[in-house]
Structures are given as C-alpha cells and as structure tokens.
Amino acid sequence: xxxxxxxxxxxxxxxxxxxxxxxxxxxxxPSFKLRVVFFLxxxxxxxxxxxxxxxxxxxxxxxxxxxxxNSFPRLDxxxxxxxxxxxxxxxxxxxxxxxxxxxxxxSHAIPIGMDRAFGSSVKYPGxxxxxxxxxxxxxxxxxxxxxxxxxxxxxxxxxxxxxDLAAKFQDFAARARTMTPTEFQEEYELFLYEVQxxxxxxxx
Numbered sequence: 001x002x003x004x005x006x007x008x009x010x011x012x013x014x015x016x017x018x019x020x021x022x023x024x025x026x027x028x029x030p031s032f033k034l035r036v037v038f039f040l041x042x043x044x045x046x047x048x049x050x051x052x053x054x055x056x057x058x059x060x061x062x063x064x065x066x067x068x069x070n071s072f073p074r075l076d077x078x079x080x081x082x083x084x085x086x087x088x089x090x091x092x093x094x095x096x097x098x099x100x101x102x103x104x105x106x107s108h109a110i111p112i113g114m115d116r117a118f119g120s121s122v123k124y125p126g127x128x129x130x131x132x133x134x135x136x137x138x139x140x141x142x143x144x145x146x147x148x149x150x151x152x153x154x155x156x157x158x159x160x161x162x163x164d165l166a167a168k169f170q171d172f173a174a175r176a177r178t179m180t181p182t183e184f185q186e187e188y189e190l191f192l193y194e195v196q197x198x199x200x201x202x203x204x
Contacts, residue, residue: 012144012147013147014147014148014149015149015152016096016152016153016154016155017060017094017095017096017149017151017154017155018094018095018096018097018098018099018102019093019144019147020091020092020094020095020099020102020137020141020144021090021091021093021142021144022090022137022140022142023088023089023090023091024088024091024118024122024124024136025085025086025087025089025121025122026066026086026087026120026121026122027086027087027120027122028069028087030119030121031066031068031086031087031120034066034089034116034117035066037116038066056105056109057156057157057160058095058096058097058101058105058155058156058157059093059094059095059102059156060093060094060096060156061092061094062091062092062093063091063093064089064090064117065089065090065091065092066087066088066089066090067087069082069084069085069086069087069088070082070084072084086122089117089118089120089121091117091118094149096155096156100134103130103133103137104130106127107127107130107133108130111127111128114127114133115127118136121140123136124136158200161197161198161200162198164195164198165195165198165199168191168194168195168198169191169195172187172188172191175187
C-alpha cells in the first residue's frame with residue numbers, strides 16, 4: 001500500500017512553512033530551448049504566468065535553474081570531471097499549506113507555465129491530469145536536510161499584512177507629533193479601524 005503524497009515530505013517543513021526541491025534530467029536540445037526561454041524572460045517575453053504565480057499568495061518563493069552537464073562543481077582538482085548524459089533542472093520553492101495543495105495549485109492555476117518549465121525534462125507526463133504530475137514531482141524531489149525560515153510561524157499573507165501595518169504606523173507616528181490630545185484620540189481610533197485587518201496574530 002503506497003503512502004499519502006505528503007507523508008514523507010513532513011521532513012521538509014518548518015512550522016507553517018514548507019520547502020520543495022526537485023532535480024530533473026533534461027536532454028540537451030530541450031535544455032537549450034528552455035535556456036532561450038529563460039533568457040527572453042528578462043526582456044518581457046514568456047512572462048504571462050508570472051502574475052498568476054504571484055496571485056498564489058501561499059508561495060513564498062519559486063525559482064528554476066538549469067545546471068548544464070559540465071557545470072557541476074569540482075571540490076578538488078583531483079576529482080574526476082563529471083561525464084553526465086543530461087543537463088538538470090533545479091526547482092526550489094517555499095510555501096504554506098500541504099504538499100498536495102501546492103502541487104494542485106500549480107497544476108490547475110498555471111498548467112502552461114508548468115509544462116513550459118518541466119516539459120524539457122525526461123519523462124515529464126504533463127501538469128494535467130494531476131496524479132501523474134504528482135508522481136513525477138515526488139520521484140524527482142530531494143529531501144531538504146537543512147531548512148531555515150526567518151518567519152516559521154507566519155504565512156506570506158501574515159508578512160504582507162505586517163509590512164502594510166508598519167508603513168501605516170510610521171505614517172501615523174509622523175503625523176501624531178503635531179496633534180493635540182483630542183486630535184490624537186480621534187486619529188488613533190481611525191488608525192485602528194483602518195489597520196484592523198492587519199492585526200492578526202501569527203503562531204503555531
């Protein structure tokens with residue numbers, strides 16, 4: 001009997017934040033085409049999925065990197081040169097929620113983006129249907145042995161609200177220097193009303 005998808009991935013979790021790292025092999029020609037896509041993104045091409053990715057507010061970070069077969073580091077000159085058959089696509093991301101929710105969101109929200117990124121990888125089944133896509137990610141995922149999170153008890157929305165609150169508080173503090181006690185009370189109550197949605201507590 002197989003285990004649930006996210007059973008073994010609990011090792012990649014630090015409180016409310018989880019990490020995912022995959023390393024998938026690519027043939028040289030698809031690898032070259034994907035490098036061209038990554039290059040053109042710098043000039044505004046192939047960016048239509050970026051906004052959709054940003055709207056997935058539970059994602060802290062996501063990055064794809066192509067490691068060419070002759071680019072793996074040598075720790076010492078005596079170490080033999082690698083003789084690899086494939087280039088590799090390294091994918092790293094941090095997110096809130098479960099592993100299944102994360103992969104489901106990628107599969108359904110930006111399937112074209114997933115196919116464009118992972119489509120160069122050997123035996124990639126496509127992002128839809130979701131189950132083969134999950135099997136592929138699971139087969140190529142690496143356990144995260146060391147995982148640091150600056151805000152392990154906070155979600156991405158918690159961080160955004162905290163930044164919004166800090167900016168509004170600094171503005172209020174600057175204006176408060178010239179207020180009378182009566183004006184301060186009125187403005188403070190208005191301030192609390194405006195930032196009430198940013199005052200939630202994060203935690204386990």
